[in-house]
Amino acid sequence: MSFKNIAVVGTGYVGLVTGVALSDIGHSVTCVDIDEQKVELMQSGVSPIYEPGLSELMTKNIKAGRLSFTTKHQQAFAGADAIYIAVGTPQKEDGTADLRFIEAVADHIAEHLTHYAVVVTKSTVPVGTNDYIKSYIDKHTDVPFAVVSNPEFLREGSAVHDTFHGDRIVIGADSVVAGDLIEEINKPFGIPVFRTDIRSAEMIKYASNAFLATKISFVNEIANLCEKLNANVDDVARGMGQDKRIGNKFLNAGIGYGGSCFPKDTSALVQIAGNVEHEFTLLKAVIEVNYKQQRLLVEKAREHFGSLRGKTIAMLGLAFKPNTDDMREAASIILAQELILAGARVVAYDPIAMENARNVLPAAVDYADSAFAAIQGADTAFVVTEWDEICALTPGDFKANLKEPVVFDGRNCFNIETMKEAGLNYYSVGRPVVKTEKELV
Ligand SMILES: NC(=O)c1ccc[n+]([C@@H]2O[C@H](COP(=O)([O-])OP(=O)(O)OC[C@H]3O[C@@H](n4cnc5c(N)ncnc54)[C@H](O)[C@@H]3O)[C@@H](O)[C@H]2O)c1
Numbered sequence: 555m556s557f558k559n560i561a562v563v564g565t566g567y568v569g570l571v572t573g574v575a576l577s578d579i580g581h582s583v584t585c586v587d588i589d590e591q592k593v594e595l596m597q598s599g600v601s602p603i604y605e606p607g608l609s610e611l612m613t614k615n616i617k618a619g620r621l622s623f624t625t626k627h628q629q630a631f632a633g634a635d636a637i638y639i640a641v642g643t644p645q646k647e648d649g650t651a652d653l654r655f656i657e658a659v660a661d662h663i664a665e666h667l668t669h670y671a672v673v674v675t676k677s678t679v680p681v682g683t684n685d686y687i688k689s690y691i692d693k694h695t696d697v698p699f700a701v702v703s704n705p706e707f708l709r710e711g712s713a714v715h716d717t718f719h720g721d722r723i724v725i726g727a728d729s730v731v732a733g734d735l736i737e738e739i740n741k742p743f744g745i746p747v748f749r750t751d752i753r754s755a756e757m758i759k760y761a762s763n764a765f766l767a768t769k770i771s772f773v774n775e776i777a778n779l780c781e782k783l784n785a786n787v788d789d790v791a792r793g794m795g796q797d798k799r800i801g802n803k804f805l806n807a808g809i810g811y812g813g814s815c816f817p818k819d820t821s822a823l824v825q826i827a828g829n830v831e832h833e834f835t836l837l838k839a840v841i842e843v844n845y846k847q848q849r850l851l852v853e854k855a856r857e858h859f860g861s862l863r864g865k866t867i868a869m870l871g872l873a874f875k876p877n878t879d880d881m882r883e884a885a886s887i888i889l890a891q892e893l894i895l896a897g898a899r900v901v902a903y904d905p906i907a908m909e910n911a912r913n914v915l916p917a918a919v920d921y922a923d924s925a926f927a928a929i930q931g932a933d934t935a936f937v938v939t940e941w942d943e944i945c946a947l948t949p950g951d952f953k954a955n956l957k958e959p960v961v962f963d964g965r966n967c968f969n970i971e972t973m974k975e976a977g978l979n980y981y982s983v984g985r986p987v988v989k990t991e992k993e994l995v
């Protein structure tokens with residue numbers, strides 16, 4: 555195996571983790587980003603994002619001389635065998651993918667490419683985008699190059715683990731030689747490789763995310779039914795999941811999916827379908843179910859209290875999932891907005907995402923230093939993200955600190971029986987409501 559020179563463009567969750575992992579398996583990697591502050595941090599060995607295990611691996615490979623950072627594309631591309639594109643493809647107002655950052659990278663490649671290299675697209679891009687990138691660069695340079703689609707499947711919060719232990723690596727290439735190079739680069743990971751054409755690879759990414767989002771909205775609809783029929787969705791999901799054809803993953807009912815991928819990628823796929831005059835009815839329903847689900851706790855609290863005006867609500871967990879500092883499309887944003895609009899006071903806490911949260915939550919939100927501090931003196935608590943620290947609160951903690959013994963749990967963190975024994979009113983998702991004797995009279 556010969557190690558390669560690799561440039562990675564964009565050092566977000568995908569680019570930085572990819573660059574660090576590729577250097578760890580032996581390649582010589584230069585990461586380039588336009589954000590000077592970020593690059594300065596990374597040059598000093600500090601990761602600008604929170605991702606378990608990333609900092610350690612970063613420091614190790616910088617020290618080994620295999621990993622460096624720059625703001626200069628020309629420097630990163632010099633001598634590169636492969637140029638990985640890992641910039642953002644956010645959602646535009648109409649739901650389509652914004653390819654501005656991809657086009658900017660294509661411009662850089664056209665300007666600075668001096669020798670044959672394989673351009674590898676890691677970013678999630680609509681079907682046909684790699685063809686567009688190819689023709690875009692082609693128009694501006696005579697230097698030969700190939701384009702390969704290599705979509706990324708890592709999850710935030712376990713990005714390093716997923717990169718080393720992924721289920722598959724998808725390589726979409728029209729040039730066999732270029733596909734072979736990317737397969738060779740990835741060989742040390744020891745992960746099964748799936749080879750296909752470029753457009754199918756692009757579609758695999760959207761189809762995978764849309765399918766996972768569908769699983770979540772499906773189980774959430776089952777949860778809503780369970781509430782009306784007095785069944786328990788946790789048991790229903792466990793019973794369903796034992797059928798190997800269904801599988802037990804991604805069947806956790808709750809307040810829906812957030813994050814930087816599912817919301818934008820499901821919307822983009824609806825648009826991609828629309829562009830070829832296909833109405834993706836199923837996916838539209840998945841999105842609609844999620845919209846309602848993200849607002850569920852406010853509805854439940856309104857039903858319990860009547861008015862929320864003047865109530866103080868401890869919001870426990872702000873990131874879109876545990877083990878990340880990412881606030882993109884987090885349910886906490888919607889919940890905080892709705893609560894403030896209803897005249898409530900919100901006291902928020904998250905172990906890691908608080909700094910990012912301050913930039914996106916309404917200005918009226920107050921912050922606490924711990925989960926425990928957040929519930930002290932609050933009327934009620936909303937469990938929004940299932941961080942260990944939050945799930946470690948005991949029913950006794952809630953009972954002793956909340957003004958009213960009522961908890962709204964959006965992630966089914968707590969045991970119904972123990973909440974009942976502690977004398978709490980406890981609302982979760984798709985499970986029987988626990989009401990104190992007093993309430994039931
Ligand atoms: N976040 C995830 O978990 C995840 C997983 C799989 C796939 N993806 C996809 O990967 C892509 C990247 O996502 P992300 O979350 O890592 O994005 P991000 O927003 O966290 O990071 C993008 C980075 O690119 C940099 N950048 C923008 N333009 C640049 C340019 N011209 N040159 C150099 N750097 C530039 C930005 O400064 C930023 O640091 C998206 O298409 C996303 O859909 C994301």
Ligand SMILES: O=c1ccn([C@@H]2O[C@H](COP(=O)(O)OP(=O)(O)O[C@H]3O[C@H](CO)[C@@H](O)[C@H](O)[C@H]3O)[C@@H](O)[C@H]2O)c(=O)[nH]1
Pocket residue numbers: 678706707708709710711763766770803804805806807808809810811812813814815816874875
């Ligand atoms: O059973 C479940 C599983 C997840 N979620 C929610 O779904 C969202 C997304 O979770 P997860 O998929 O774990 O995190 P992401 O980092 O967004 O990862 C998804 O999006 C990435 C970006 O495309 C892909 O690479 C990954 O494969 C895909 O899992 C979060 O809000 C979770 O709370 C549920 O509500 N129930």
